[in-house]
Amino acid sequence: MLVQGIKSRPVYTGLDIDPNARRHLFALEGAGVEALLDQVKAVGSDFLKSSDILCVGQLPNVAAEDMWSAPTIPVLLNRLRVNLINAKMGTRLYLSGTEGFIGQTMKVALDQGIDFNSIRTEHRGSTARRVQCVHCKGITESVKTSPFQCSHCGLNLLVRDHYSRRLAAFQGVCIDAEEPGTAPPPVEMFP
């Protein structure tokens, strides 16, 4: 489970297939595929006939109308942007995977004017965080520990429980700013 009670973090309530959607667009990563398969188990496979599935890596073994595999997250983001530009009224967007993946795909959707409340999301897989260094503004992916060293400026950063949807990132703040050199050793907090 993710840490509860972070006011600025989105709540991931589950993929729940929308029976009224004319088109279902999925962006999945890693264990996010399981969230889709669980929906097939729960409501049957009819919705797959009007589904587009974009997936990082191995495609799920289902028969959707349109399926496309991306080698990496950035490649999927480009394709998702194109899909959204061409999307018609009545398209429902579903995102599942790690929190960093959901955040980045949601950012693409927000840029296309989709209300984040309308997007269905389910967190699956690692709780590793995507973190923006508040000092140099560089983003470090898949942060598992706090503190950690910023991959851009090298400062030791405490990972705060404060999340920006616009940046799709948590905030990292220098942990030993007041007394440089006193950063505690990293502790794995986001496995």
Next chain:
Amino acid sequence: MNIKFKQETFRGDFTYRNSPDNIKRFPFPFHEDKYMYAVNMEPHVPAGPKGYAFEHMIDVDEHYVSEMRDRALVLKEDPLRCQALPHMMAAQWDTLELLMEQQAAGYPEHFSLTKNSDQWHWINRPLGIDQKFTFGDPSTLPYEPMEYITRQAQGDFCIVDQRDGNLWMDAGMVTTQADWSLDFDIGMNFMEWHGPVPLAHQMGVFDRALKFLLNLQQGKPVRRLNWTMTINPRLDTSPENYHKWGTDRMTVTPENVGEKVHLRCELQSLWRLPRSNAMLFVIRCYLLKMDELVTVPKWARRFHRVLRDLPTELADYKGLTRFRPTTVEWLSKYDDGAATSSGIFPE
């Protein structure tokens, strides 16, 4: 009355000082001898003795020129301190109008605004600015309207959009902040940007404050005071530069408390904007060093008691932990245990 503007710095050699008259107008944030969060909002109307910080609704004081110079330095280093999402242009113009009108009304000897339909003429004498422009046409100003006017007004400014029963931090000029990042928080709603504040969520403070603010009416601004403490008179205590100023907090000794430790008060005022229905949130920062604070005996007694009895979580959140004991000890010399009168004004 002509304000005599000081030339001083908020960094490096820190020459910032309050003149004796300016100390008396400091908006002291404690109305009693203890402190806890509250939705402490009141109508933003003139109050206090003559010349007090509540006399004019957008306050200009002796630090104006130097504060504007410090803001320009911050922006040169980090332009992301001023940002506006694209749908906020109407609210930017609302903000420009409000700040020009209020400054011209409060200080006609220093500012003037002449309107002829959409042809406007703004004169800012302290900064030597004489600008003719077309209201509503950003190409007639050297910056977008919010940036243009907030480079000429003391305090930080957030423009908050209202929709879906919430408030959204969608534009701002933030260079004198107490440790929060506009670049990180822009686009967040009211609960989200207050996410890191301890205790207050559970107390229901933000639910009540939001409900109150959503009903804010045009022409009826409200205000509240907030506070923290800053070592050295540094305006830019941003998280962006925390790794540069954080070490200041290690430098407090019993000998230098009076000079180094500052009470930092935020006079926050909130204004409904007429065209956009957005809200302007002004966060005006005042700094008062302990040597200056204790020249008002009531404030010395009271601040000693507030700081001594402050809940630990609050002291941690405000970043006071390292220098609180030293400061409380220093202040205790100015607290004879006498009763203090209620209210914030000097006796």
